[in-house]
Amino acid sequence: xxxxxASSLLLHSLRRAPRSFALSVFGIAVGIxxxxxxxxxxxxxxxxxxxxIFPTDRLEVVPPKTSVDESAIGALGAMLGGSKLLGDxxxxxxxxxxxxxxxxxxxxxxxxxxxxxxxxxxxxxIYTDLPIDGIDPAAVSETTTPWAFKDYVSDKNPFCTEDKxxxxxxxxxxxxxxxxxxxxxxxxxxxxxxxxxxxxRMYGLPKISGFLAGQLRGMTATAxxxxxxxxxxxxxxxxxxxxxxxxxxDRAQAFGLTVPLPYVKRxxxxxxxxxxxxxxxxxxxxVKPGKSITRVVELVRKLGYSIEDNGAEQAGLAxxxxxxLFVLVSLSTLVVAALNVAHTFFRAIAxxxxxxxxxxxxxxxQRDIMLLLLGEAACIGLVGGVVGLLFSRLAxxxxxxxxxTALPDFPFKPSSYFWFSPELLLTLLLFSVTICxxxxxxxxxxxxQQSPAEALTAK
Amino acid sequence: xxxxxxxxxxxxxxPSPSPADSTGDCIVITGxxxxxxxxxxxxxxxxxxxxxELVGLTGRSGSGKSTLLHIMGGLDRGYEGNVSLLGQDLARxxxxxxxxxxxxxxxxxxQAFHLLSHLSCLDNxxxxxxxxxxxxxxxxxxxxxxxxxxxxxxxxxxxxRPSELSGGQKxxxxxxxxxxxRPEVLLCDEPTGNLDDFTGQQIIDLFGELxxxxxTLILVTHEPRVALATTRLLHMQNGRIHRGGNGxxxxxxxxxxxxx
Numbered sequence: 001x002x003x004x005x006a007s008s009l010l011l012h013s014l015r016r017a018p019r020s021f022a023l024s025v026f027g028i029a030v031g032i033x034x035x036x037x038x039x040x041x042x043x044x045x046x047x048x049x050x051x052x053i054f055p056t057d058r059l060e061v062v063p064p065k066t067s068v069d070e071s072a073i074g075a076l077g078a079m080l081g082g083s084k085l086l087g088d089x090x091x092x093x094x095x096x097x098x099x100x101x102x103x104x105x106x107x108x109x110x111x112x113x114x115x116x117x118x119x120x121x122x123x124x125x126i127y128t129d130l131p132i133d134g135i136d137p138a139a140v141s142e143t144t145t146p147w148a149f150k151d152y153v154s155d156k157n158p159f160c161t162e163d164k165x166x167x168x169x170x171x172x173x174x175x176x177x178x179x180x181x182x183x184x185x186x187x188x189x190x191x192x193x194x195x196x197x198x199x200x201r202m203y204g205l206p207k208i209s210g211f212l213a214g215q216l217r218g219m220t221a222t223a224x225x226x227x228x229x230x231x232x233x234x235x236x237x238x239x240x241x242x243x244x245x246x247x248x249x250d251r252a253q254a255f256g257l258t259v260p261l262p263y264v265k266r267x268x269x270x271x272x273x274x275x276x277x278x279x280x281x282x283x284x285x286x287v288k289p290g291k292s293i294t295r296v297v298e299l300v301r302k303l304g305y306s307i308e309d310n311g312a313e314q315a316g317l318a319x320x321x322x323x324x325l326f327v328l329v330s331l332s333t334l335v336v337a338a339l340n341v342a343h344t345f346f347r348a349i350a351x352x353x354x355x356x357x358x359x360x361x362x363x364x365x366q367r368d369i370m371l372l373l374l375g376e377a378a379c380i381g382l383v384g385g386v387v388g389l390l391f392s393r394l395a396x397x398x399x400x401x402x403x404x405t406a407l408p409d410f411p412f413k414p415s416s417y418f419w420f421s422p423e424l425l426l427t428l429l430l431f432s433v434t435i436c437x438x439x440x441x442x443x444x445x446x447x448x449q450q451s452p453a454e455a456l457t458a459k
Numbered sequence: 460x461x462x463x464x465x466x467x468x469x470x471x472x473x474p475s476p477s478p479a480d481s482t483g484d485c486i487v488i489t490g491x492x493x494x495x496x497x498x499x500x501x502x503x504x505x506x507x508x509x510x511x512e513l514v515g516l517t518g519r520s521g522s523g524k525s526t527l528l529h530i531m532g533g534l535d536r537g538y539e540g541n542v543s544l545l546g547q548d549l550a551r552x553x554x555x556x557x558x559x560x561x562x563x564x565x566x567x568x569x570q571a572f573h574l575l576s577h578l579s580c581l582d583n584x585x586x587x588x589x590x591x592x593x594x595x596x597x598x599x600x601x602x603x604x605x606x607x608x609x610x611x612x613x614x615x616x617x618x619x620r621p622s623e624l625s626g627g628q629k630x631x632x633x634x635x636x637x638x639x640x641r642p643e644v645l646l647c648d649e650p651t652g653n654l655d656d657f658t659g660q661q662i663i664d665l666f667g668e669l670x671x672x673x674x675t676l677i678l679v680t681h682e683p684r685v686a687l688a689t690t691r692l693l694h695m696q697n698g699r700i701h702r703g704g705n706g707x708x709x710x711x712x713x714x715x716x717x718x719x
Contacts, residue, residue, distance in 0.1 A: 363562025
């Protein structure tokens with residue numbers, strides 16, 4: 001039987017019992033739509049939410065975490081000068097690993113800093129202590145304006161006694177009589193998500209939409225080093241510096257401000273001592289594309305350091321478990337659908353005994369009968385799969401629409417919770433066809449093996 | 460016009476008739492026994508059907524005549540003895556070879572017509588082409604199907620569904636389907652059983668015409684008028700060919716047929 005002949009017979013066969021065909025298609029479509037819906041939801045949550053919160057291509061190396069007893073020993077070791085330092089040596093070691101693309105050190109400011117500003121954002125100044133850290137400027141690939149994200153302090157900075165002695169946009173740091181541009185600051189998208197998703201809504205403040213287009217770039221504020229609004233602790237000689245927001249980058253710390261590393265190194269040396277200017281709070285390790293972070297994690301642990309637990313594993317596990325549960329439910333639906341297909345085929349074959357007998361009489365082999373019936377099953381699977389995927393896509397669109405219109409904003413609220421990748425669609429279609437073929441296999445075999453004489457004379 | 464002679468165009472599919480069939484024997488059966496569960500339906504049949512014969516097979520219900528017809532046509536297997544059709548030992552053929560033999564060299568006509576209700580008359584007649592190992596082109600197949608429908612005077616009903624036809628017309632469509640590949644032998648199981656006398660006679664006349672054109676026919680029947688149209692008449696009883704003789708076309712004097 002050629003493909004053309006088989007297709008023609010197949011179409012005739014499907015047309016002869018449209019109700020039975022539609023019922024089988026419906027059963028499969030329900031199963032596939034449920035499965036597709038939950039798999040797309042799971043993929044969407046991973047791709048559109050989790051990966052934004054917990055990047056999977058990088059890890060944060062931190063100094064070894066110790067228990068209380070170990071901590072005491074560690075303190076003793078530190079006194080004797082033997083504690084494990086997260087310094088430049090570790091950066092060199094990590095950079096030599098074949099799976100590592102880049103290593104960027106991060107250093108927290110080890111003394112109080114307070115600041116004020118933000119009139120452009122909410123119409124009045126905000127006074128707050130500032131959590132600041134510094135990162136290697138090379139880590140920031142995003143465009144920053146109006147200033148580049150780099151260290152502007154050098155011995156060549158012009159001498160000044162007042163601002164008008166300095167180039168345009170620069171100001172005079174009166175304590176050192178040197179001109180400086182404001183210190184470039186970046187913030188993370190996370191802080192914006194939280195601002196838009198909860199803070200702005202709670203206090204009726206404007207959302208920072210179009211931030212990336214530069215709406216708030218260039219906004220300046222004042223930071224006072226060595227002072228805090230909360231604690232009375234002062235360290236070193238307090239002095240004020242201007243800061244300027246130059247961009248948004250996921251390299252910035254989640255809740256706070258991030259400045260170029262050399263500023264923090266100098267400040268820590270001045271306000272907290274040399275040791276604090278040499279020890280990084282963490283190292284961001286960027287893994288090469290397509291490489292797993294597992295081997296790098298092994299190396300880090302072998303060297304006696306820890307990986308910062310950002311909750312990604314737990315969140316990923318939770319999504320995985322949730323997905324597994326829903327997939328199990330969906331698979332049960334599909335098994336029922338496959339049984340329905342098997343039942344439909346057994347019934348249809350019993351009803352079509354004479355027809356199949358005639359086909360055998362006029363020259364159909366057992367193989368032809370098998371192919372014909374399995375072809376019908378594959379058609380049910382294909383049509384059921386397509387209809388099911390349409391159902392699930394429509395359901396997903398409906399939920400996304402409800403989320404957009406009825407749900408309040410919240411941090412990391414995605415525009416869509418679903419990800420219908422081409423691979424997913426293809427896999428589900430194949431799965432749908434396979435399920436139907438499996439359901440029809442035994443009835444088709446039984447029909448094919450039936451003696452033509454028996455089929456023709458059956459009552 | 461159907462032809463009983465194996466033609467070059469009819470040979471590609473299915474096992475070709477062997478040189479043995481040049482002897483003029485269409486069907487040779489020796490020592491055939493068939494059993495269903497506890498019942499022995501055929502109890503030792505020896506039968507030879509020559510090319511161009513029109514053989515009638517009569518007998519009561521349960522005498523084994525339909526079973527014999529099914530075995531001759533390769534529709535039923537699992538028997539003892541030897542059945543050779545057009546020189547091919549049917550027991551030695553694989554399922555596909557047997558299907559090919561049925562497709563190209565044997566035509567079947569049944570009492571219940573067995574037309575596919577969802578297909579038009581033309582598509583019903585074209586059905587064997589769908590299972591041919593080397594099918595005819597759509598155009599050639601349609602041309603042949605129309606010729607077959609013309610042969611049974613139903614060309615004007617080619618687009619009708621079986622449900623729109625009378626019993627006689629349905630049977631004629633079934634005959635046209637059997638003739639599509641111009642087979643050597645036509646096996647008919649109670650072909651007039653569901654027809655009135657007038658229509659039944661038309662079908663009998665058609666069989667006569669086909670036989671005169673050289674087609675070998677074997678008719679299983681209860682009806683005396685069908686028996687009268689045969690060239691040889693065999694009577695079956697309790698799984699045996701009880702007696703045989705010349706049919707109505709060759710005179711009515713019975714002659715013994717070798718039988719166990």
